[in-house]
Amino acid sequence: MHELKEKIIAMDAWHCQLPVNARRDHGIGSVLGTIDIVIIRLTSESGVKGFGEASPWPVFNGSAEATLSAFNRYFKPHVLNKSVAERASIMRLAEKSVVHCFDAKAALETALLDLSGKLTSLPVYELLGGRVRETIPLSVSIANPDFDQDKALADRIHSDGVRLIKLKTGFKSHAFDLQRIEYFQKHFPETAIRIDYNQGLEPVDALRTVKDIDAMNVSFIEQPVAAKHWQCMRRLRDATTAPLLADESVFTPDDMVKAAEAGICDAVSVKIMKCGGLTRGREIASVAEAAGIAAYGGDMFESGLAHMAGAQLIAACQNISLGCEFYQAKYYLNEDILAQPFPCENGLVSVPDKPGLGIEINEDAIVSYSINSISQTVS
Numbered sequence: 485m486h487e488l489k490e491k492i493i494a495m496d497a498w499h500c501q502l503p504v505n506a507r508r509d510h511g512i513g514s515v516l517g518t519i520d521i522v523i524i525r526l527t528s529e530s531g532v533k534g535f536g537e538a539s540p541w542p543v544f545n546g547s548a549e550a551t552l553s554a555f556n557r558y559f560k561p562h563v564l565n566k567s568v569a570e571r572a573s574i575m576r577l578a579e580k581s582v583v584h585c586f587d588a589k590a591a592l593e594t595a596l597l598d599l600s601g602k603l604t605s606l607p608v609y610e611l612l613g614g615r616v617r618e619t620i621p622l623s624v625s626i627a628n629p630d631f632d633q634d635k636a637l638a639d640r641i642h643s644d645g646v647r648l649i650k651l652k653t654g655f656k657s658h659a660f661d662l663q664r665i666e667y668f669q670k671h672f673p674e675t676a677i678r679i680d681y682n683q684g685l686e687p688v689d690a691l692r693t694v695k696d697i698d699a700m701n702v703s704f705i706e707q708p709v710a711a712k713h714w715q716c717m718r719r720l721r722d723a724t725t726a727p728l729l730a731d732e733s734v735f736t737p738d739d740m741v742k743a744a745e746a747g748i749c750d751a752v753s754v755k756i757m758k759c760g761g762l763t764r765g766r767e768i769a770s771v772a773e774a775a776g777i778a779a780y781g782g783d784m785f786e787s788g789l790a791h792m793a794g795a796q797l798i799a800a801c802q803n804i805s806l807g808c809e810f811y812q813a814k815y816y817l818n819e820d821i822l823a824q825p826f827p828c829e830n831g832l833v834s835v836p837d838k839p840g841l842g843i844e845i846n847e848d849a850i851v852s853y854s855i856n857s858i859s860q861t862v863s
Contacts, residue, residue: 487603488569494527494861495563497555499548500853502787503818506637508627509655511684511707513543519785519812520548522588523821523850524555526595528568534599535845536591537790539757544732545587545784554588556858563592565862568603571596575761586735586760587784593761594793594841601840608793608841612762612800619832620781620798621807623678624815627652631664638672641815645831647675648807650706654684658693665700680706683732687716691723698724704751704806707731717748727751731782735759737767744775753782754797754804757790762797773803781808788813788826791833792841799835808833821849 501518508515522538540546562577575593597608609615624641626649628634638649649668653661661679668677679697685708694708704727709716711732721728727750734743734752736759743749752772754765769779781798783791791810798804810833813826820826823844827834836842 488600489567490528490530490532490603491565491567491862492526492563492599493529493565494859495555495560496525496859497552497857498523498850498854499552499856500821500850501855502821502853504816505818506628506633506816507630508625508652509629510627510652511654511682513541514655515785519817521785521787521790522548522551522555522591523789524591524595526563526599528599528603532599532602534595534597534602534840535789536594536596536598536793537787538587538591539784539786539790540587541784545758546585550585551588551591552856552858554582554585555592558582559588559592560860564860568596568599571600575763579760587757589760590756590762590793593763594756594790597762597796598840605839607837607839608762608796609800609835612766612797615799615835616802617799617835619834620795621648622646622811622828622831622833623648623650623807623809624811625650625652625680625809626664629656634664635667637815638668642672642675645829647831648678649675650678650680650809652680652682653697654681654708658696662696662700665697665702669700676703678703678706680731681708683707683710685709687713690716690720694720694724698726702726704729706753707733714746714748718746721748721750727778729753729780731755734768737764737771740768740771744771744777749777751778751780751806754779755782755784756794756797757784757786758782762793765797766801769801769803778806779804780806781810783809783812786810786812787817788820788822788843789841789845791826792843795833795835796841819849821846821853
């Protein structure tokens, strides 16, 4: 397609802080006040723009400052003045130019795919091989230490048709976790309850604690112990009836191969911010599928832009079959950066069939929430 021969003539990026409406606690840290994201915009010779988002969290996958530096110092030489058709080569060079920075690489690939789709009038899922689903069940995480506020959120999402809840556990007492599970099972019996420790348990008492949770007939239990404790994960999997899901233990396709060989999980959370983009996410899901391991569409603290990148991947990937966690744009941010609301109704995320990501960006909102930025144009 000759459209993809257009060169990339400009790269802009903004470090934004978006206000959120509540505190959220996890086994490895808390979020309060704002979230940090980095938006990248690539512009082609004809003026078409492609957007991507990096969503770093320092305790999980890095910092916004490192992400902005990756764009400015390490990625820029491999992007500017290259043709859009060179996407695979650009990503390969980006991977070699700096280790880690997976969220930055995810944003770069997202922007390249968005740009490619707009130039060819194809949705991103078509660039990934075609759509296997049009909608994705939405899971909303419950993580507020003020349980009364989470009760109100649960009422709201239930009224909106959401039937998947992921309860963040391990940041307060075990009794608090059991109390919340009992509440949701009593008041929302048709809602599936999933558990996520975010590495919050110590191996010495993890088995006893997880077996208590397992006895309550939850849908799955995610990453009870630190990523490095693979032997403990395997013991927990062997001792419980609920599926054990790996998140922090699996960042890369290589990790997925090792996780399958070691038998540490029944399912895996695929996050493009964790693995470095949609291509790597699909590779992880494919390895998992070959091993009989299901996949779930996880996320970081994101806007609707990153949500849609994840949704495009899930739309094209059969094995990511356990729904998605793309709720922040609708239920957590005070204001999203999309020009229209993120497409989520009746507990389902809809994947648009428009070119690129299929969304419009509110660039004024990006600028208003920006605290630092870079800009480079080919002279």
